Amino acid sequence: MRSPKDFFAPLAVGAPQPPRQIPVRPSRMIHFFDPGNEKMAAKVPDLAKKTDVLLGNLEDAVRADRKEAARAGLVSIAKATDFGRTQLWTRVNSLDSPWVLDDLITLVTEIGDKLDVIMIPKVEGAQDIHYVDRLLAQLEARAGLTEPLLVHAILETASGVANVEEIAGASPRMQGISLGPADLAASRRMKTTRVGGGHPGYLVRTDPVGEDLNEGRTTYQQDLWHYTVARMVDACAMNGILPYYGPFGDIRDVVACEDQFRNAFLLGCVGAWSLHPVQIDIAKKVFSPSPADVAWARRVIAEMGDGTGAVMIDGKMQDDASVKQCRVVVELADELAATDPELAAAYDAATKEIQS
Numbered sequence: 001m002r003s004p005k006d007f008f009a010p011l012a013v014g015a016p017q018p019p020r021q022i023p024v025r026p027s028r029m030i031h032f033f034d035p036g037n038e039k040m041a042a043k044v045p046d047l048a049k050k051t052d053v054l055l056g057n058l059e060d061a062v063r064a065d066r067k068e069a070a071r072a073g074l075v076s077i078a079k080a081t082d083f084g085r086t087q088l089w090t091r092v093n094s095l096d097s098p099w100v101l102d103d104l105i106t107l108v109t110e111i112g113d114k115l116d117v118i119m120i121p122k123v124e125g126a127q128d129i130h131y132v133d134r135l136l137a138q139l140e141a142r143a144g145l146t147e148p149l150l151v152h153a154i155l156e157t158a159s160g161v162a163n164v165e166e167i168a169g170a171s172p173r174m175q176g177i178s179l180g181p182a183d184l185a186a187s188r189r190m191k192t193t194r195v196g197g198g199h200p201g202y203l204v205r206t207d208p209v210g211e212d213l214n215e216g217r218t219t220y221q222q223d224l225w226h227y228t229v230a231r232m233v234d235a236c237a238m239n240g241i242l243p244y245y246g247p248f249g250d251i252r253d254v255v256a257c258e259d260q261f262r263n264a265f266l267l268g269c270v271g272a273w274s275l276h277p278v279q280i281d282i283a284k285k286v287f288s289p290s291p292a293d294v295a296w297a298r299r300v301i302a303e304m305g306d307g308t309g310a311v312m313i314d315g316k317m318q319d320d321a322s323v324k325q326c327r328v329v330v331e332l333a334d335e336l337a338a339t340d341p342e343l344a345a346a347y348d349a350a351t352k353e354i355q356s
């Protein structure tokens with residue numbers, strides 16, 4: 001562990017200064033594509049116009065005999081594409097795999113100036129981030145990069161969850177953490193075969209009303225991921241980095257996907273993965289605060305003046321703490337509206353309406 005005094009020092013001679021703040025850029029959806037799949041690769045220029053983050057995936061979902069093709073595909077796509085404001089991320093293979101060393105060497109050397117964030121799967125503890133941190137510094141120095149690459153960890157092992165706070169604070173490069181419900185379920189020996197989402201067997205039931213234990217007892221499905229997401233959100237917030245929900249594998253069930261994404265949004269996540277083009281707009285909608293919420297938050301802030309004291313607005317008490325809650329919503333809305341004129345107009349229209 002580095003001492004607090006040299007936490008922000010480069011880990012290799014000639015490497016760029018590590019970041020002190022995570023850049024504020026929209027990342028409502030991290031859209032996964034296989035760079036070795038010609039059909040998906042052909043869609044990248046169009047997807048770049050409608051996504052916040054495009055991620056060239058090299059790990060799971062890419063067949064072992066297509067790993068090199070995916071890596072080479074990502075290099076060509078990165079060199080050939082104008083991504084505009086969209087960030088380009090990659091997910092490299094796991095640190096115990098035969099591919100990760102070549103993934104990192106090739107990508108940093110060839111397209112390090114185009115990549116924003118490198119996602120590391122199956123992170124077990126801070127030691128995994130320390131390894132990547134030093135290696136990236138060496139490679140950045142060799143490639144002559146002037147901007148540091150950021151690192152994103154997937155929370156998908158039982159020991160990763162046990163160590164999530166130290167992972168979140170392991171390096172100034174840490175940009176964020178995503179929940180990986182599929183690998184995490186396997187690592188924990190959970191008995192669900194679904195990729196994210198709920199399970200009809202994980203429920204609570206109301207008490208019996210009479211002698212018949214089966215009569216009139218409503219059941220409520222519970223969220224299998226609540227504990228982990230909440231823990232991840234706290235670990236990220238205390239380290240100034242960003243939490244994300246990961247994959248929702250039932251592509252057809254756009255309704256439950258929206259619910260899962262919204263649970264994560266309400267708990268503090270800033271985005272989720274999209275695995276198929278149909279999930280892009282769901283994430284965009286869910287992870288942008290609604291115009292009605294933004295209008296309300298702006299109104300509370302305006303009526304609270306210097307932000308102290310207590311007032312009643314429409315029968316609801318507001319004070320110093322609720323103003324802070326409202327600022328969270330308004331700050332996010334302003335950040336998103338700055339690059340999205342349609343959203344900016346919707347926020348302004350709702351604000352005017354609430355004022356009239």
Ligand SMILES: CCC(=O)SCCNC(=O)CCNC(=O)[C@H](O)C(C)(C)COP(=O)(O)OP(=O)(O)OC[C@H]1O[C@@H](n2cnc3c(N)ncnc32)[C@H](O)[C@@H]1OP(=O)(O)O
Nearest residue numbers: 032033039040043057060061182183195247251275276277
């Ligand atoms: C579970 C743990 C994890 O690690 S999750 C992260 C790893 N998994 C992934 O990255 C999966 C990414 N998604 C996919 O591979 C595909 O979307 C899957 C789920 C296989 C479905 O593909 P497919 O059967 O072709 O769907 P479809 O016929 O509805 O596709 C319509 C057109 O869209 C394309 N498409 C599909 N997915 C993407 C994508 N992620 N990015 C860009 N394009 C995509 C398809 O190629 C298809 O194109 P076309 O219309 O035939 O030209």
Ligand SMILES: O=CC(=O)O
Nearest residue numbers: 156180181182183
């Ligand atoms: O990588 C993601 C997961 O759910 O596993």
Ligand SMILES: [Mg+2]
Nearest residue numbers: 060156180183
């Ligand atoms: Mg995984």
